[in-house]
Amino acid sequence: MVNPRLSVTLLAxxxxxxxxxxxxxxxxxxxxxxxxxxxxxxxxxxxxxxxxAIVDATARVSPSVVSIRVVSRRTVQPSLLDGFFGVPQEQTQQSFGTGFIMRADGIIVTNQHVVAGASQITVTLADGTDLEGRLLGEDPLTDIAVIKVERDDLPVPPFGRSDDLQIGEWAIAMGNPYSFLLGNSEPTVTAGVISAAGRNIVPSGAMTGRYYDMIQTDAAINPGNSGGPLVNALGQVIGVSASILSNTGESVGVGFAIPIERALRVARELVQDGSVRRAWVGLDVAGADRMNDWKSAGGVPVVAVVPDGPAARAGLQTGDVLVRANGRRLRNYLDWEAVLLDIHIGDRIDVVALSDGREASHRIVPADLPTVTAERVRLRGLDLTTLTPAIRAQLGVRSDAGATIVSVPDETTRLTGLRDGDVIVRVDYVSDRRVVQAPITSTRDLARVLDAIPRDARFRLWYERQGRYVYVDLRS
Incomplete structure (x- = not known):
């Protein structure tokens, strides 16, 4: 995929x-x-x-590598004041990425950012055959998506393991850099080494995915390689190329791949259910502001525990310091988030924590996310739930009250920018020539306020996203 940009490093x-x-x-x-x-x-x-060995590995895997062309249509409003009912202007965009075959019956794995917002997907096999692709499911958090094509005889590559990687062993990246500018559909192959394993990339505001426990390689990964396989010298897929680190967008030889175990687990859930069922533990730990304090803290400080949540039931308290989870040393919040990213409902997390200077063992039994179990209402096409302490902890928001968006249609997101997880906190509108600033403390408040706004009147919707308060102007 052209964005995020990927890096180039060739090794002799x-x-x-x-x-x-x-x-x-x-x-x-x-x-x-x-x-x-x-x-x-x-x-x-x-x-x-x-x-x-690289030649043999390429021969084993390259027939299963596909090129993905995505057409997306973005609706642009002349003015945000036109809101839901403005006259939209449609823009068509084309982008490219890579994928690989997971099952012979047409199941293909790629990055979520490759297919985000896709209205049309074309999959090109290594032999040049074009097939119409259908998006079965996508998971922005892990940056994995699954596409289905109507074939039942596709070649499937061998799958390896990423939990026993050796630093310095060969790494082979396969993909379709710069799409068809190179003149054919056969994948490009580059080679390097495994530079590191278990890398955690600090999230930025522009990142929707969480890139934890990543495989680092200096094999050349270029724009268009996103979603392609990272392969070992035995010809086994060990990862999914996803991103690079670069201050300029230029090649610096630091590429990252999603571990294959995570990619396949998420892909299977998407095939079966169309979405990923996330686990919730009901505690919050010190984040990026404590990244430099992990040595002195001796672990990850717990800053909040949801009453009667899984962590509270396991005996954890605010002020405890997590030092290990499922045998893994916890140095900062990224290590803890990496553990949570691969936990399923029904799994157990065996935690060692310091409480008043003494080590104690706790077993956390994760539950469904509060936004999944909370009672929902539908207003103006949005699925919402009242903000609760559990949801507040889940989303990490500052607001004490509001109406949480649980699900929003793609078209509404394109029109308004509203997303899942936004918390509506206030609505401003004009009534009888005076400005009303109505605080929203629940879904019931929101329904009442929206009903009070005169028909075809403009109003301003304030919401919290990732600790920032922003607004969008709409029309009733």
């Missing part, structure tokens, strides 16, 4: 070819060492066959 495979200094080595008597006689023979064999 000189290690397999011998070195001239060895061929000219001398023994103490001045005679040529035996290595000099064998080096040309080795080089000759390599030049004749040229079949390395």
């Amino acid at each position: 495979l000189a290690a397999a070819c011998g070195r001239g200094e060895q061929a000219n080595a001398q023994d103490p008597a001045g005679r040529a060492a035996p290595i000099a006689a064998t080096a040309p023979a080795v080089a000759s064999q390599l030049n004749t066959s040229r079949r390395t």
Whole structure:
């Protein structure tokens, strides 16, 4: 996918070819060492066959790599004041990415940011065949999506493991950089090494995904590679190329892939249910503001515990310091979030925490998210629920009261910018020539206020998103 941009780093495979200094080595008597006689023979064999582990791995996986073309239509309002009922202007955008076949019956895995907002998806197989793609499901949090095409004979690559990676082992990135500008549909292959494992990328305001426990590689990953497989030297898929770190958008050789275990787990849930069922533990920990304090804190400080939530029932309290979870050392909040990202409903989290300087063990049994179990109402096409302490903790909002958006149609998001998780806190409107600023403390408040706004009148909707209060102007 062209955005987020991905990085380029090519590595020479000189290690397999011998070195001239060895061929000219001398023994103490001045005679040529035996290595000099064998080096040309080795080089000759390599030049004749040229079949390395990377060549074999490419042959195993490349037939299962696909190119993805996405057409999206973005509706733009001439003015936000026109709100829901303004005259929209439609813009068509085209973008490209990569995917790979997960099942022979047409199930394809890619990045969520590749297909975000797609109105039309075309999948091109390695042999050039174009197929219409249908989006089965997408999960922005893990940046995984699943596409279905109508075929039942597609090649499936071998899948490996990402939990036993060796730093320095070969890493092979496959994808379709710059789409069809290179003139054909066969995937591009680049090679590097596994630079690191278990990397946590600090979230930024522009990121919808959470990139924790990522595989770092210096194999060239370019714009258009998003969603493509990262492969080991055995020809096994070990990750899904997703992003880079770069201050300029240019190549710096620091690319990241989603671990294959996570990608396949999420993909299977999307195939089965169309969405991912998230686990909730009912506690909040010190975040980015404490990133530099983890050594002195000796773990991750708990700053809030939801009464009668899973963490509270496990005996955890505000002020405790989490030091390990399921055997993993916790250095900062990213380590804790990485644990939660791969937890299912019904799993157990065995936590070791410091309480008053003493270590204690706790077993947390995660539950469904409060927004899932809360009673919902529908207003103006939005699914909403009243903000509760549990939902407040889940979303990490500052507001004490409001109406939480649980689900919003894509078209409404395009028209207004409203998203799932936004908390409506106030509505401003004009009534009898005076400005009314109505606080919203519940869904009932919101329904009452919307009913009070004169027909076809403009109003301003204030909401909280990620700790910031913003507004959108609409028409009733």
